[in-house]
Amino acid sequence: xxxVIQNPRYQVTQFGKPVTLSCSQTLNHxxxxxxxxKSSQAPKLLFHYYDKDFNNEADTPDNFQSRRPNTSFCxxxxxxxxxxxxxxxxxxxxxxxxxxxTFGSGTRLTVV
Amino acid sequence: xxxxxxxxxxxxxxxxxISILNCDYTNSMFDYFLWxxxxxxxxxxxxxxxxxxxxxxxxxxxxxxxxxxxxxxxxHIVPSQPGDSAVYFCAASxxxxxxxxxxxxxxxxxxxxxP
Numbered sequence: 001x002x003x004v005i006q007n008p009r010y011q012v013t014q015f016g017k018p019v020t021l022s023c024s025q026t027l028n029h030x031x032x033x034x035x036x037x038k039s040s041q042a043p044k045l046l047f048h049y050y051d052k053d054f055n056n057e058a059d060t061p062d063n064f065q066s067r068r069p070n071t072s073f074c075x076x077x078x079x080x081x082x083x084x085x086x087x088x089x090x091x092x093x094x095x096x097x098x099x100x101x102t103f104g105s106g107t108r109l110t111v112v
Numbered sequence: 113x114x115x116x117x118x119x120x121x122x123x124x125x126x127x128x129x130i131s132i133l134n135c136d137y138t139n140s141m142f143d144y145f146l147w148x149x150x151x152x153x154x155x156x157x158x159x160x161x162x163x164x165x166x167x168x169x170x171x172x173x174x175x176x177x178x179x180x181x182x183x184x185x186x187x188h189i190v191p192s193q194p195g196d197s198a199v200y201f202c203a204a205s206x207x208x209x210x211x212x213x214x215x216x217x218x219x220x221x222x223x224x225x226x227p
Contacts, residue, residue, distance in 0.1 A: 006155075040121070042201065042217035043156070090155050097213060099144045099205060103155035 003027070006091050006104035013081050013111055021076040021107045023091030032074040033101060034066060035090040043090055049074060050096065078109075086111045115139045116204050118218035126226055131189040133221050135202030138183065142204040146215070147176060147187050150199045159200070160187070192225045199223070 004025045013019040023032065030051050035043040047056045049068045063085070065077040078085055088108050092101035117136045125131045135145075143164040148156035162169040162176045162185065169176050175188045189196055202218040 004155075009153075040219070042116075042219050045214065088153075092155075094213075097208065099213060100146050100158050100161060101215065103148075103157065106153070106155045108153060 004091055004093055004102050004104035006089075006107050008107060009105060010108045011110070013078075013109065015083065015111055016080045019078050019081055019109070021078075021089050021091075021109070023074045023076075023104055024072050025091075025093045025102075026072070027093055027102060028071060029093035029095055029098075029102070030071065031094045031096060031098075032068060033092040033094075034074070034076050035092065037088045037090055037106075038086075046076070081109070081111045083111050085109065114219075115142075116202055116216050116218040118200075118202055118221050120221050121219070122222040122224070124224045124226060125192050127194055128191045131187075131192045131196065131223055131225065133187040133189075133200050133202075133223065135185045135187075135218055136183060137185075137204050139204070139206060139216070140183070141206040142216075143207055144205050144213075145176070145178065145185050146203045146205075147174075148201045148203060149196075150201060150220070156201060189223075192223075194225050194227050197223055197225050 007022050033048040034046045037043045046060045067075045088106045090106045091104040094101045146161040147159040149159045150156040160171050160174045162178050178185045199220045199222045201220045203215040205213040
């Protein structure tokens, strides 16, 4: 089945230690998104790629970076995780201008 | 400024009864609305959507109603089943200025369906 896959499902990292979350898709969608979701909050868009074009949300901290080496893969790098970065990180994909997105299962990040 | 509002953080209903989840929005430029369902430790999954040119869309047990004049939509689940227990997010999008539509999300309503 075509899908969006996030690895790992659960990630524990130390305060200040760089961590990378990965997302892959078999849908061949040209747009990929990274969201952060904390408990009882709506998903918050961090950035998205329209093909290779990177689009950063204005309020996304500099601590968060992303890479998209090809259509299928997208990575979220957190350079120096703080306790406040503990959250569920969701990857989503879509076609240009599509109304809805397809989400992965998410990566639950814990910072200790 | 919350453009999409789900004013009920939680809702509890009996199995077999109707669940009604509400969503209000403020931006009249929104032209498409979606409902997503989310289980704990999972990503949101698409449930049902409606274009602003319609006032109702039905898919099995799920029906979404849109009242544009009131800037209000609701999701009806009939009959409710225990497996419907999840967090339901309302999301909206507007015709994009650039290439991509962005989804604007509500805070979600946690539905509990009791056997």
